[in-house]
Amino acid sequence: MNEKELFHMRKIIKLTLIKIGIRCDLIGFVYLCYAVELVILDPELSFHLCKELYVKIGEKFNVAKTSSIERSIRHAIDIAQVEKNFLILNEMFGSLLYSINDKPTSGELIRLVAEYYRLGLYKEQLKIN
Numbered sequence: 796m797n798e799k800e801l802f803h804m805r806k807i808i809k810l811t812l813i814k815i816g817i818r819c820d821l822i823g824f825v826y827l828c829y830a831v832e833l834v835i836l837d838p839e840l841s842f843h844l845c846k847e848l849y850v851k852i853g854e855k856f857n858v859a860k861t862s863s864i865e866r867s868i869r870h871a872i873d874i875a876q877v878e879k880n881f882l883i884l885n886e887m888f889g890s891l892l893y894s895i896n897d898k899p900t901s902g903e904l905i906r907l908v909a910e911y912y913r914l915g916l917y918k919e920q921l922k923i924n
Contacts, residue, residue, distance in 0.1 A: 796836070804832065804835060804912065805828065805832060807912055807917050808828050808831045808832060808835075808908060808912065809828055810917070811887075811908050811911055811912070811917060812824060812827055812828065812831075812908065814883060814887075815875060815879075815881065815883055815884065815887075815904075815908075816875035816876075816878060816879030816880075816881075816883065817871050817872070817874075817875050818871065818874055818875070818878070821867070821870065821871045821874065822867045822871075823867035823868045823869070823870050823871025823872070824871055825856070826852050826856070826864050826867055826868050826871075827868055827871060827904070827905065827908075829852055829855060829856075830848055830849075830852060830868070830905045831905055831908045831909050831912070833848060833851055833852075834848070834905055834906065834909040835909045835912055835913060838909070841902060841905060841906045841909065844865075844901065844902050844905075845861055845865070848905075849861035849864045849865055852864050865901065868901045869901055872898060872899065872901065872904060873898070875898075876898040880893075880895055880896075880898075881893040881897060881898055881899060882894075882895065884899070884907060887911060887916060888907070888911070888916070892907075
């Protein structure tokens with residue numbers, strides 16, 4: 796992936812997370828952005844969150860404890876549920892994924908945003924070429 800494509804992918808990831816309701820002033824937002832990027836580039840990582848994905852995030856951001864990364868991501872998701880809810884994911888995918896009180900796990904959200912990008916669903920919904 797060249798620099799232009801990488802920049803575009805990062806932009807889409809950030810816009811998607813913001814659309815979902817993840818606040819960009821939280822460190823969990825930064826970790827989620829990088830997690831989604833890594834999963835887009837290597838889908839296998841989504842099946843090994845604690846032992847591989849969070850370790851790579853820790854290396855990038857110089858965080859020794861993967862539990863801190865996991866907690867920051869969960870906190871960002873919890874805040875999004877309180878301030879909004881995850882019904883927007885139903886609209887984004889055109890299917891019933893979550894009800895009013897549901898929230899995705901960290902792994903589910905990372906995989907969903909990665910698939911949203913891979914499937915190109917953002918092109919029409921975010922009006923980005």
